[in-house]
Amino acid sequence: xxxxxxxxxxxxxxxxxxxxxxxxxxxxxxxxxxxxxxxxxxxxxxxxxxxxxxxxxxxxxxxxxxxxxxxxxxxxxxxxxxxxxxxxxxxxxxxxxxxxxxxxxxxxxxxxxxxxxxxxxxxxxxxxxxxxxxxxxxxxxxxxxxxxxxxxxxxxxxxxxxxxxxxxxxxxxxxxxxxxxxxxxxxxxxxxxxxxxxxxxxxxxxxxxxxxxxxxxxxxxxxxxxxxxxxxxxxxxxxxxxxxxxxxxxxxxxxxxxxxxxxxxxxxxxxxxxxxxxxxxxxxxxxxxxxxxxxxxxxxxxxxxxxxxxxxxx
Amino acid sequence: xxxxxxxxxxxxxxxxxxxxxxxxxxxxxxxxxxxxxxxxxxxxxxxxxxxxxxxxxxxxxxxxxxxxxxxxxxxxxxxxxxxxxxxxxxxxxxxxxxxxxxxxxx
Numbered sequence: 001x002x003x004x005x006x007x008x009x010x011x012x013x014x015x016x017x018x019x020x021x022x023x024x025x026x027x028x029x030x031x032x033x034x035x036x037x038x039x040x041x042x043x044x045x046x047x048x049x050x051x052x053x054x055x056x057x058x059x060x061x062x063x064x065x066x067x068x069x070x071x072x073x074x075x076x077x078x079x080x081x082x083x084x085x086x087x088x089x090x091x092x093x094x095x096x097x098x099x100x101x102x103x104x105x106x107x108x109x110x111x112x113x114x115x116x117x118x119x120x121x122x123x124x125x126x127x128x129x130x131x132x133x134x135x136x137x138x139x140x141x142x143x144x145x146x147x148x149x150x151x152x153x154x155x156x157x158x159x160x161x162x163x164x165x166x167x168x169x170x171x172x173x174x175x176x177x178x179x180x181x182x183x184x185x186x187x188x189x190x191x192x193x194x195x196x197x198x199x200x201x202x203x204x205x206x207x208x209x210x211x212x213x214x215x216x217x218x219x220x221x222x223x224x225x226x227x228x229x230x231x232x233x234x235x236x237x238x239x240x241x242x243x244x245x246x247x248x249x250x251x252x253x254x255x256x257x258x259x260x261x262x263x264x265x266x267x268x269x270x271x272x273x274x275x276x277x278x279x280x281x282x283x284x285x286x287x288x289x290x291x292x293x294x295x296x297x298x299x300x301x302x303x304x305x306x307x308x309x310x311x312x313x314x
Numbered sequence: 315x316x317x318x319x320x321x322x323x324x325x326x327x328x329x330x331x332x333x334x335x336x337x338x339x340x341x342x343x344x345x346x347x348x349x350x351x352x353x354x355x356x357x358x359x360x361x362x363x364x365x366x367x368x369x370x371x372x373x374x375x376x377x378x379x380x381x382x383x384x385x386x387x388x389x390x391x392x393x394x395x396x397x398x399x400x401x402x403x404x405x406x407x408x409x410x411x412x413x414x415x416x417x418x419x420x
Contacts, residue, residue, distance in 0.1 A: 070367045106383040132406045136383035175408035220409045277345030279368035
């Protein structure tokens with residue numbers, strides 16, 4: 001349980017080698033709070049900020065969109081491959097990878113199969129929640145036949161890892177017209193029961209695909225009944241709420257709850273409200289790596305806390 | 315002149331949408347079903363064609379019809395035999411909504 005910095009010069013060198021592609025977010029647990037650290041920032045210095053990064057807890061990968069082949073990124077397999085190489089090159093590899101959805105672009109079996117082959121290279125425990133692109137087949141079976149087991153095909157489940165309680169929620173089914181994401185009464189009831197009786201000092205990580213707070217309602221960037229879920233989480237000292245979906249980083253802290261949306265490893269999307277809708281954003285090839293990424297979370301024991309780091313492949 | 319050009323454009327559009335005989339086409343463009351609301355006689359086949367680079371789906375709220383994900387230029391057709399009002403959404407972008415009203419043929 002060392003607090004030693006994990007961003008050593010060798011690693012900075014490794015990061016520099018990655019000229020193109022998507023990364024993620026690194027999460028560290030520190031002083032009871034999960035905080036994201038921008039790994040690109042870490043790479044560029046400010047050792048004080050990264051010195052207490054803590055023990056890597058998990059990496060968040062999101063919106064890999066395997067099957068996407070348009071101009072915004074004709075090589076989503078390449079950018080995911082580079083992301084995986086980045087994670088595998090971490091000096092202290094986190095024990096968990098969380099994929100916050102849109103594994104595929106069109107819910108096609110071949111897309112899921114390709115994604116599975118790539119993600120297997122992480123050689124790490126993988127947890128997922130589906131995005132709406134993963135449940136876009138008319139029968140809504142492709143995702144669940146592969147990733148439905150932990151939740152018994154309900155799409156929501158919880159587990160514990162390193163003293164942290166993780167909750168995976170699903171908010172991409174049963175959309176209402178003009179609606180936001182939706183959790184539904186059954187899932188909310190389950191969540192309340194799942195959290196009941198847990199110590200308020202247990203760090204909680206909640207992840208879903210669509211934002212569990214309203215980022216931009218006209219594009220459906222939010223979850224209609226998320227407030228109900230948040231009311232069950234308020235009593236906990238450290239709550240981190242993660243999502244993907246919007247292909248850009250937006251963060252918010254509300255009391256003890258930190259909200260963080262991750263970058264995509266595939267392509268960026270416009271800022272809220274810019275353009276006709278939340279489609280792929282075409283940028284210069286040279287700028288693309290800066291707009292793709294992963295998140296990484298590490299854990300610090302004494303005092304316990306969580307912090308987050310975002311990495312780009314730039 | 316302008317009107318003629320407009321007419322030509324719509325003819326070209328209808329052709330490019332791949333309308334088949336006896337089918338009515340709804341285009342999906344810039345995150346909109348167009349036309350958003352449509353009234354058709356019973357027995358009409360409606361075809362939705364996605365012109366966006368972003369995939370969309372067509373899902374009726376009562377589950378009468380549902381498409382797979384439609385990539386650019388993919389289309390989905392459904393024949394409306396039963397009169398009624400069918401509301402539908404894109405399950406990827408639920409802000410996209412549409413309505414088909416099917417009238418009885420009497």
